[in-house]
Amino acid sequence: MSKNDTICAVSTASGVGAIAVIRLSGAESHKIALFIFRKKGKQLDINDIEPNKAYYGEIFDPIKDDKPMVDDVLITFFKAPHSYTGEDSVEISCHGSVFIQQKILELLVVRGCRLAKPGEFSKRAFINDKFDLAQAEAVADLIASQNEAEHRIAVNQLKGGFSNELRDLRSKLVDLTSLLELELDFSEEDVEFADRTKLYELLNTALKHIGKLTDSFRMGNAIKNGIPVAIVGETNTGKSTLLNAILGEERAIVSDIEGTTRDTIEETFNIDGLMYRFIDTAGIRETSETIEKIGIERTFKKISEADIVIGMLDGTKSVKKIIEAWKTIVSHVNVLKQKLLIIVNKQDIMDVATMFTLNDDYIDYMKPTFEKNIENYGGYMTDEYCYSITGMDLYDIRELMTFSYISAKNQEDVDGLKQNIHHCTTLPNIDGSTTLVANIRHFEALTHAKESLEQVKKGMDDKLSADLLAQDLRQALYYIGSITGEVTNSEVLGNIFGRFCIGK
Numbered sequence: 001m002s003k004n005d006t007i008c009a010v011s012t013a014s015g016v017g018a019i020a021v022i023r024l025s026g027a028e029s030h031k032i033a034l035f036i037f038r039k040k041g042k043q044l045d046i047n048d049i050e051p052n053k054a055y056y057g058e059i060f061d062p063i064k065d066d067k068p069m070v071d072d073v074l075i076t077f078f079k080a081p082h083s084y085t086g087e088d089s090v091e092i093s094c095h096g097s098v099f100i101q102q103k104i105l106e107l108l109v110v111r112g113c114r115l116a117k118p119g120e121f122s123k124r125a126f127i128n129d130k131f132d133l134a135q136a137e138a139v140a141d142l143i144a145s146q147n148e149a150e151h152r153i154a155v156n157q158l159k160g161g162f163s164n165e166l167r168d169l170r171s172k173l174v175d176l177t178s179l180l181e182l183e184l185d186f187s188e189e190d191v192e193f194a195d196r197t198k199l200y201e202l203l204n205t206a207l208k209h210i211g212k213l214t215d216s217f218r219m220g221n222a223i224k225n226g227i228p229v230a231i232v233g234e235t236n237t238g239k240s241t242l243l244n245a246i247l248g249e250e251r252a253i254v255s256d257i258e259g260t261t262r263d264t265i266e267e268t269f270n271i272d273g274l275m276y277r278f279i280d281t282a283g284i285r286e287t288s289e290t291i292e293k294i295g296i297e298r299t300f301k302k303i304s305e306a307d308i309v310i311g312m313l314d315g316t317k318s319v320k321k322i323i324e325a326w327k328t329i330v331s332h333v334n335v336l337k338q339k340l341l342i343i344v345n346k347q348d349i350m351d352v353a354t355m356f357t358l359n360d361d362y363i364d365y366m367k368p369t370f371e372k373n374i375e376n377y378g379g380y381m382t383d384e385y386c387y388s389i390t391g392m393d394l395y396d397i398r399e400l401m402t403f404s405y406i407s408a409k410n411q412e413d414v415d416g417l418k419q420n421i422h423h424c425t426t427l428p429n430i431d432g433s434t435t436l437v438a439n440i441r442h443f444e445a446l447t448h449a450k451e452s453l454e455q456v457k458k459g460m461d462d463k464l465s466a467d468l469l470a471q472d473l474r475q476a477l478y479y480i481g482s483i484t485g486e487v488t489n490s491e492v493l494g495n496i497f498g499r500f501c502i503g504k
């Protein structure tokens with residue numbers, strides 16, 4: 001299959017719409033489109049076509065004797081290299097009937113077009129240097145973006161912010177590699193062109209830079225796939241009821257049988273423009289049932305992966321039981337890294353006395369945990385002391401011990417909970433210049449690059465020869481270059497563009 005054959009596809013979403021856009025790209029695209037287009041009953045000459053101008057006219061079937069009209073269309077011709085793909089291309093805006101779309105495609109194919117494969121237009125754009133690989137992936141992300149934060153990350157990547165950062169990094173490392181390689185030519189003479197102190201400096205800067213990018217992945221990924229919020233607690237506390245209340249649909253099975261939810265259930269939900277991934281988990285309890293046990297193991301795993309944990313307590317239980325359940329949850333959450341929201345459910349039927357006791361006595365219940373060593377301080381907890389033993393300041397601990405009350409079943413105070421979730425989400429300020437790594441392929445490449453650079457540093461500590469250092473440096477360069485596509489192979493390309501939709 002020739003690289004330059006002319007391809008065509010419907011570029012708008014599949015199905016019926018008000019209008020649909022059919023796109024052609026390749027050396028023959030103008031010629032082929034003109035075969036089936038007429039304006040005021042006349043076919044146009046290819047030499048009279050003005051690029052970037054929309055022509056109003058008809059697509060007709062040139063094969064049938066009476067040459068019937070297929071549709072009223074607007075058609076635009078683009079001249080290479082000034083097009084999305086960098087090739088001659090054409091866009092036909094027709095009415096959105098599926099029949100019309102298929103008919104036009106059929107006419108184009110008869111005239112020598114080939115149906116495009118997924119992502120083939122973007123792949124051609126990449127090959128013609130219209131953008132690099134990271135930018136091509138940003139196109140896919142942009143199409144898939146569902147909220148403002150996701151959209152901003154994609155726009156930044158598309159504009160080349162991320163690519164420029166990588167290019168900078170890469171060019172510095174290339175300079176270094178060349179200096180090291182120069183030493184190889186003079187290996188007999190024991191010279192060092194690459195100043196080792198400078199080399200250390202540069203490596204440290206590069207490592208810091210890459211570290212910042214890889215660190216941003218947790219957040220970038222959360223924005224892309226939804227910030228993970230795990231709903232956890234003992235069986236029958238109402239976790240599944242809460243999931244349903246948040247989503248506004250009966251997604252999870254609710255019943256008064258303990259251990260109803262066996263496996264985790266995940267659903268995304270948008271709160272004020274941010275996407276959250278709510279994870280309903282199997283209730284925590286002692287059980288000998290194998291499947292339930294596996295479910296509970298999964299609950300613990302989901303807790304550790306979540307950014308926000310909703311620890312749910314059953315308000316109809318005794319205060320003692322509630323506090324025990326609370327402790328179990330707290331012990332599984334890394335309160336320094338994760339946000340924990342403690343809620344007491346079933347406020348509609350819970351005993352008011354329980355509520356008072358919980359509110360008044362929680363400090364006492366906390367004492368054994370956080371104030372164990374405090375006697376030395378005469379029972380007075382200072383912020384500094386609190387921090388030194390818990391790693392948190394008093395304010396945060398108080399927050400951890402603040403129970404809020406809801407009724408998931410009656411949807412009471414569920415909106416307040418949603419607002420709390422939104423408030424406790426700490427997102428970096430994403431503006432046009434923020435680079436967040438949101439793509440697993442980029443994250444992996446950066447992680448490998450980091451490992452290689454660390455290897456170089458270690459090699460320098462061990463006074464390894466320039467050729468060995470250069471080898472690891474080249475490895476790091478390879479990984480960084482693989483992100484933007486400066487080095488790549490057809491398998492990687494196939495993988496990336498294969499995930500695009502047809503017509504993109």
Ligand SMILES: Nc1nc2c(ncn2[C@@H]2O[C@H](COP(=O)(O)OP(=O)(O)OP(=O)(O)O)[C@@H](O)[C@H]2O)c(=O)[nH]1
Nearest residue numbers: 236237238239240241255259260261283407408409
């Ligand atoms: N009165 C009252 N009952 C509730 C409330 N929330 C849940 N329930 C009831 O509590 C029972 C258990 O609810 P689920 O949502 O299935 O509880 P769960 O925590 O998912 O339970 P497991 O999946 O077994 O861990 C059901 O009978 C619910 O109707 C509430 O706010 N008030």
Ligand SMILES: [Mg+2]
Nearest residue numbers: 239240260261
């Ligand atoms: Mg459940």
